[in-house]
Amino acid sequence: MxxxxxxxxxxxxxxxxxxxxxxxxxxxxxxxxxxxxxxxxxxxxxxxxxxxxxxxxxxxxxxxxxxxxxxxxxxxxxxxxxxxxxxxxxxxxxxxxxxxxxxxxxxxxxxxxxxxxxxxxxxxxxxxxxxxxxxxxxxxxxxxxxxxxxxxxxxxxxxxxxxxxxxxxxxxxxxxxxxxxxxxxxxxxxxxxxxxxxxxRGLSYVEVEVTGPNRDLHSGLYGGAVANPINILTKMIASLHDENNRITIPGFYDNVEDLSTEERAEMSKAPFSLENYKKSIAIGDVYGEEGYSTNERNAIRPTLDVNGIWGGYIGEGAKTVIASKAYAKISMRLVPNQDWKEITELFKNHFESIAPKAVSVKVTPHHGGQxxxxxxxxxxxxxxxxxxxxxxxxxxxxxxxxxxxxxxxxxxxxxxxxxxxxxxxxxxxxxxxxxxxxxxxxxxxxxxxxxxxxxxxxxxxxxx
Amino acid sequence: MxxxxxxxxxxxxxxxxxxxxxxxxxxxxxxxxxxxxxxxxxxxxxxxxxxxxxxxxxxxxxxxxxxxxxxxxxxxxxxxxxxxxxxxxxxxxxxxxxxxxxxxxxxxxxxxxxxxxxxxxxxxxxxxxxxxxxxxxxxxxxxxxxxxxxxxxxxxxxxxxxxxxxxxxxxxxxxxxxxxxxxxxxxxxxxxxxxxxxxxRGLSYVEVEVTGPNRDLHSGLYGGAVANPINILTKMIASLHDENNRITIPGFYDNVEDLSTEERAEMSKAPFSLENYKKSIAIGDVYGEEGYSTNERNAIRPTLDVNGIWGGYIGEGAKTVIASKAYAKISMRLVPNQDWKEITELFKNHFESIAPKAVSVKVTPHHGGQxxxxxxxxxxxxxxxxxxxxxxxxxxxxxxxxxxxxxxxxxxxxxxxxxxxxxxxxxxxxxxxxxxxxxxxxxxxxxxxxxxxxxxxxxxxxxx
The missing domain is CATH 3.40.630.10 (Zn peptidases)
Structure with missing residues (x-):
């Protein structure tokens, strides 16, 4: 042949x-x-x-x-x-x-x-x-x-x-x-x-919308007294990881398979240069969950990444506005045994629960898979x-x-x-x-x- | 006449x-x-x-x-x-x-x-x-x-x-x-x-840019192992307020004038209906610095508001991307005695100092005033x-x-x-x-x- x-x-x-x-x-x-x-x-x-x-x-x-x-x-x-x-x-x-x-x-x-x-x-x-x-x-x-x-x-x-x-x-x-x-x-x-x-990895992709006032407001006249949906959104997203970069959604890790020391040792044999990796994308350092190597972080561990965020004035120059709404597209990569529909539900419930009373939150599941x-x-x-x-x-x-x-x-x-x-x-x-x-x-x-x-x-x- | x-x-x-x-x-x-x-x-x-x-x-x-x-x-x-x-x-x-x-x-x-x-x-x-x-x-x-x-x-x-x-x-x-x-x-x-x-109030308006990898990355292949500039930006912005909604930039409040109890009592005599205020902009609750009324929060207290934020994929549908860069326009309203140039400098130094090594940060002052x-x-x-x-x-x-x-x-x-x-x-x-x-x-x-x-x-x- x-x-x-x-x-x-x-x-x-x-x-x-x-x-x-x-x-x-x-x-x-x-x-x-x-x-x-x-x-x-x-x-x-x-x-x-x-x-x-x-x-x-x-x-x-x-x-x-x-x-x-x-x-x-x-x-x-x-x-x-x-x-x-x-x-x-x-x-x-x-x-x-x-x-x-x-x-x-x-x-x-x-x-x-x-x-x-x-x-x-x-x-x-x-x-x-x-x-x-x-x-x-x-x-x-x-x-x-x-x-x-x-x-x-x-x-x-x-x-x-x-x-x-x-x-x-x-x-x-x-x-x-x-x-x-x-x-x-x-x-x-x-x-x-x-x-x-x-x-x-599996995937759960959602879109979130945070609504504060019913219209854009002047940031001088209202600033400090009204919840700014963008500030709130950043706070909510930031809270989704703890100081060890573990995801804080209750139940998120429940079904995550823990690989044995042997399996992890076997995986770590794959050729990999951390220096070349950093150089190839020009980063000062890698960043991820405590206790795991770079290859483990993006293969056997689940993640939560914001794929897009927007709100307020994003044109040239300056606009002193408190936006009515702020948005983000968020995806979670899941490992085997994590059910994407269950994780989507956990995310939705958690994200809605952490919103202060001063805003309303909408979570729209996009798509996902195991x-x-x-x-x-x-x-x-x-x-x-x-x-x-x-x-x-x-x-x-x-x-x-x-x-x-x-x-x-x-x-x-x-x-x-x-x-x-x-x-x-x-x-x-x-x-x-x-x-x-x-x-x-x-x-x-x-x-x-x-x-x-x-x-x-x-x-x-x-x-x- | x-x-x-x-x-x-x-x-x-x-x-x-x-x-x-x-x-x-x-x-x-x-x-x-x-x-x-x-x-x-x-x-x-x-x-x-x-x-x-x-x-x-x-x-x-x-x-x-x-x-x-x-x-x-x-x-x-x-x-x-x-x-x-x-x-x-x-x-x-x-x-x-x-x-x-x-x-x-x-x-x-x-x-x-x-x-x-x-x-x-x-x-x-x-x-x-x-x-x-x-x-x-x-x-x-x-x-x-x-x-x-x-x-x-x-x-x-x-x-x-x-x-x-x-x-x-x-x-x-x-x-x-x-x-x-x-x-x-x-x-x-x-x-x-x-x-x-x-x-x-005075004003300091800045634009911030957080750069992670030198190009947009696939969030599956890199997710979890590389700092996502949007996630990092949300964390950095979120950290600018503490749990009492006070601004955490060191030195920020140093020159803020503390009004006397009498002055605050005088101010509070202005006609104001919290219910009408909430109703006029359709919010569930007001939100701001602990210990101050709504009228105080947006008159005698300084603020920090994100006026715009953007990064990653913000079009229709879904894109599983880790953006190379994320941006925000941030303004601070200042009270008399706070010098806007000094505050801008404090912001810049602080914001740069809290960035993890995995990203680089640029703070560009826009404009301001006393x-x-x-x-x-x-x-x-x-x-x-x-x-x-x-x-x-x-x-x-x-x-x-x-x-x-x-x-x-x-x-x-x-x-x-x-x-x-x-x-x-x-x-x-x-x-x-x-x-x-x-x-x-x-x-x-x-x-x-x-x-x-x-x-x-x-x-x-x-x-x-």
Whole structure:
């Protein structure tokens, strides 16, 4: 099967050109203004699956954006891989911090990506990584190398909580029946340190609104006598962490799994340089929960971060105003065993309870999802590990990620199958940030590695 | 001199029409986009002073917006009144909360203003109150009733800190020489409870910026391990008040004047209904420094209010991001004896000192000014009191305001004269807020009252 290398060599430019075309469409699911673009992207994905050799391709309507389904069933006795990915992207702001426009992809060399990286919103998360699977399928079908059945399910609301997918999956269990779910929507440690993500954090995302007076007030005439919603909001948010940076919401840690000393020792073996970490994002120091290392803080421990805050006068110059309202978007990353709905409820009750009488508070749950852990003793993990060994020449390291793909826990619940997370992006690829990019080397390495997974998984499955 | 009543009656509609024309120009000094409008407003004021009978009118250039100067000197042996006002206005946002466009003035009746109020940004603060003086002058010059000399100094940067005025005044002491400074840029208790403002708070306005990582980060991949600038900013701001709502900046209260029990008892006699106060702005409770009443909290006590805060994703939907930067605009209202430059320095040092090593902090002073107290035993206060008695039929109550006109302290320092604050607006007029308005009755009552002040002040001055 080393025909994959020559196939990639012969089609490299086309693989890049097609991805660039896909990245040009601003499929921002969070902002209704981009609705048409999101739908155009769905069309693009549908056509690409047809061309890649799927026998049956469908635009599945949902209460929100459509889900693209495609399949190629070659033999009912062979195992079936379900590929999941998403065609929507994060908003691009702050736009002014992009060195090139977010939806005009350009390939530039960087220190970490000497062969060039594609700069565009969605290049890594997840259009680039999703499209690797489409191109890997194209290779397997066009060269007669597809060893098993394959199904694709590509959604358009991952960045806003996958609500329509959560609606779709339970209604289509038979159509989606599979032996393993394959996703590339995570990262690896470095191009020379391949890793497989074995854990994901859960998520609870809420929006809070604090209302003081019924109109903006003059800060001189009312200042000091009336609760200022912004001051109150800062006090309320600040109180959500104690002096050890532990979250103060009663019950928050009740179900958090405490890892054994051995497990923590094992985790700490992953290559990590605190100095490089600090340097890569230019911080004077790291900051987090007492008693845990940086890698533990963003993998096995839950968090509470304000993702956005606003209120009052934020224009040029000065305005001496006491705002009527102040707002924040707050997300909590959760670890396995924490139930996101329960945590959302705990947050809501606590946040409402700490508000002084002088203001009113509204907590609106946005979306959420459960955490997930992949067992490393199953054949999917073993097949993936072997695939990386083949193409990287190194055994990948199992690694828990701080990120969330809430839908993974739902897949297990509804479809009774495990998910394997083969991510080819890097943390430094700036997903969700300005100047998101995806290494050309990584893109092609993904296309190269995926068919090996198909083969090894089919083999191991047949041996069972 | 009751010819003033018939003069107002005969010219009422024109007085309103002229003010409406003035209010149509969006002279927002805080936003450079309105530069041309601010300059057009300066022209308007200049022309209006010519028409009102000033002998000499000048557009005085400054490093910023021009100051309009006008004078009518009738006899060097008579006293001179210097009228100060401003032609710039606050920004109008949040625009969507206005019931009519902020620069398309309309007259509507309200519960408090049964004769109608002019709704427009600047209607009360300060175009409407400033223009009362222009029309009062017109009456006095056109009917031969001007009893003394008068000078006008109308600036265009009051809402952004009066920097150019602070530059202009020391350079023009002779031109501005006067026996009293007269300002209508404050309010009174109610239309049937006239009051004269005898105290103003000082102001220190700063902007703070907290920087964490050098780019926005994915809150899953980095959350929990990296200081989130928004969380840190909320913690820093929250720490600026203690559990008794006292400001925690070391040295902040050092020079705050402690009023005697007698003085506080005297102050508490001013008519005030806590229930009506709460109802008027729809709050569940008041909120402020322990041990002080509502009227004390916003008159004799200093404050610290966040006037604006922003950071991270504030658009529609959700974005799981750790922002690189978070910002706030913070103002402190100061009481007499607190030096605004010293307080600004105390704030800066303290705020920088409480930042954890994981972030960097920048504090940028915006502008400020000293507080002020008018003695009630001088002839200017007595003349004003008599003028109100004549037109309102009631002795006005001396009242400390929570607002700031920082330039007043500078006037005393540079021009060695006292300021008398004859305000005709009401707290409920929503200055600095959406739906700012100014009662038609108040506008005309101001025009009626001002000439009496001229007469009584001249009389008392001659008797000295």
């Amino acid at each position: 080393n025909s994959i290398n020559s196939y990639i060599k012969n089609n490299k430019q086309r693989f890049l050109d097609e991805l660039v075309d896909l990245l040009k469409i601003p499929s921002i699911s969070a902002d209704k203004a981009y609705k048409k673009d999101v739908l155009n992207t769905a069309d693009f994905v549908l056509e690409s699956l047809k061309k890649a050799g799927c026998d049956q391709v469908e635009m599945c309507e949902t209460p929100g954006y459509p889900i693209i389904y495609g399949e190629k069933i070659i033999d009912k006795d062979l195992p079936t891989i379900l590929v999941y990915g998403h065609y929507d992207v994060q908003p691009a702001d702050p736009i002014e911090l992009w060195s090139s426009p977010p939806f005009e992809p350009v390939i530039k060399k960087t220190e970490i990506h000497p062969e060039g990286a594609i700069f565009a919103r969605g290049s890594c998360d997840d259009k680039g990584q999703m499209y690797m699977h489409v191109k890997a399928l194209e290779y397997m079908t066009s060269t007669g190398n597809l060893p098993c059945n394959v199904k694709f399910m590509i959604e358009g609301e991952e960045e806003v909580g996958s609500e329509s997918l959560a609606w779709f999956v339970p209604r289509n269990k038979e159509k989606l029946a599979n032996d393993v779910i394959l996703i590339s929507d995570t990262g690896m440690i470095a191009n020379d340190i391949p890793s497989i993500t074995t854990g994901l 955490g997930y852990v992949t067992p490393i003793d199953n054949i999917a993990y073993q097949a993936a590990s072997k695939a990386y060994e083949t193409t990287f020449g190194k055994t990948p390291i199992p690694q828990r990620s701080g990120g969330s793909i809430p839908i993974v826990a739902l897949f297990e619940q509804e479809l009774k199958s495990k998910t394997i997370l083969m991510g080819f992006g890097l943390n430094s690829d700036a997903i969700h940030s300005p100047n998101e990019h995806f290494g050309v080397w990584n893109y092609l390495k993904g296309i190269e590695t995926i068919p090996y997974f198909y083969t090894y998984f089919t083999d191991l499955h047949q041996q069972q | 009751n010819s003033i009543n018939s003069y107002i009656k005969n010219n009422k509609q024109r007085f309103l029409d002229e003010l409406v024309d003035l209010l149509k120009i969006p002279s927002i000094s805080a936003d450079k986009a309105y530069k041309k409008d601010v300059l057009n407003t300066a022209d308007f004021v200049l022309e209006s002073l010519k028409k009102a009978g000033c002998d000499q009118v000048e557009m005085c250039e400054t490093p910023g917006y021009p100051i309009i100067y006008g004078e009518k000197i009738i006899d060097k042996d008579l006293p001179t009144i210097l009228v100060y006002g401003h032609y710039d206005v606050q920004p109008a946002d949040p625009i969507e909360l206005w019931s009519s466009p902020p620069f398309e003035p309309v007259i509507k009746k309200t519960e408090i203003h049964p004769e109608g109020a002019i709704f427009a940004r600047g209607s009360c603060d300060d175009k409407g109150q400033m223009y009362m003086h222009v029309k009062a002058l017109e009456y006095m010059t056109s009917t031969g009733n001007l009893p003394c000399n008068v000078k006008f100094m109308i600036e265009g940067e009051e809402e952004v800190g009066s920097e150019s005025l602070a530059w202009f005044v020391p350079r023009n002491k002779e031109k501005l020489a006067n026996d009293v400074i007269l300002i209508s840029d404050t309010g009174m208790i109610a239309n049937d409870i006239p009051s004269i403002t005898t105290g103003l 507080g002020y107290v008018t003695p009630i035993d001088n002839i200017a206060y007595q003349a004003a009191s008599k003028a109100y008695e004549t037109t309102f039929g009631k002795t006005p109550i001396p009242q400390r305001s929570g607002g700031s006109i920082p330039i007043v302290a500078l006037f005393e320092q540079e021009l060695k004269s006292k300021t008398i604050l004859m305000g005709f607006g009401l707290n409920s007029d929503a200055i600095h807020s959406p739906n700012e308005h100014f009662g038609v009755w108040n506008y005309l009552k101001g025009i009626e009252t001002i000439p009496y002040f001229y007469t009584y002040f001249t009389d008392l001055h001659q008797q000295q």
